[in-house]
Amino acid sequence: MQVFKVSMKVLKRNYPSILIYLGIFLGLSLLFASQGSRQEEEYTSFETVKTPVAVFAEEDTPLVRGFVKNLSETAEIVELKDEEDTISDALYFRIVTYVIRIPEGFTQSFMRSQEMILEKETISGTFGNTYTDLAVNSFFSTAALYLAADETLSEEALVDKTVSALKERTPVEVKSQNQKEEDGYAKFYFNYMSYSLVSILVLGTSLIMLVWKDKDLYARTEVSPLKRSSISLQKYLALGIFTLLTWSVLNGAYFLVNPRSTPDLPTLLHMGNSLVFSFTAMGMSFLIGTLLKSRNAISAVSNVVSLGPSFISGVFVPQELLGSSVLSMAKVTPTYWYVTANNRISSLGSLQEAQDHSVFTFMLIVFAFGMLFFILSALAGRKAMHP
Incomplete structure (x- = not known):
């Protein structure tokens, strides 16, 4: 487990910078979620202006x-x-x-x-x-x-x-087919979590991958009796633990800042959806770390893969306000399917409704993106030249 131990030491040595990034992105998620929930209430209300x-x-x-x-x-x-x-x-x-x-x-x-x-x-x-x-x-x-x-x-x-x-007024009542009132804060918080997850995981992955791209360390690893499959599995294990820790912190923060939240069905589905997206984000991060050799390049790509899909997939701007052409482009990103699932989860009342609204199908699509990223990273690793 030498590769695993070295990878964890790299994360431990850089944990101050990771915590700073985690705090920044967590603060942004909380801010955007509260603002987005408040704005949605304004959008859905009507008041006559004289x-x-x-x-x-x-x-x-x-x-x-x-x-x-x-x-x-x-x-x-x-x-x-x-x-x-x-x-x-x-x-x-x-x-x-x-x-x-x-x-x-x-x-x-x-x-x-x-x-x-x-x-x-x-x-x-x-x-x-x-x-x-x-x-x-x-x-x-x-x-x-x-x-x-x-x-x-x-x-x-x-x-x-x-x-x-x-003076006669006709009463109008809008009834929802869903049994549960929509939790706007949860929807926005978990939507913004996608931005935080991708940014933080790409940062942590880049730190590990760059260490293993060092020429001397790479040469020592090549002449060691360790198989390449074992090396890759140990890297995956280290990144998996880092991903689970990041996911746990972001989900735990939701319950801390939202005392009214309870582990009801929609919340558990939100958490499950974010866990699947975490797996996909880890695969994306591993692919980026495999292809790129410069930390500056990884930082630039991290901004593109986190900010770009967030703008066109409904994280920063609700999907209802985006054009059909923009949403068509967003469908090639896992963020779109993750956000779509979150939007439907926020007003569900039963597992049957989740199935009827294709929530599990969207989660499966996000998971498929993650598998694709891992397959591409494995192929890219085989064809990679010596650093």
């Missing part, structure tokens, strides 16, 4: 007063002087984004079902004005329907009926 509106009425009637009062529930009524320069400045500086002018004789024409157009000025490209347009159209369209049904209605009665109708 648009600043100025109303100039050239007549004072019950219909006009009822309209302005109803509009104030969805818009902020701003008082302005009825001067062209003042209105233009208010629109330019976004003091108001919508100006309505009710001309003289509007109420009389409306009550007679005659066409009378409201004058308005808006700032183009302001999305909030859409809600103001909707509020204006809803009020007068509803009033027109009541008036068409009963032409004898007075202005006061017409306004009362219109306002009462517009």
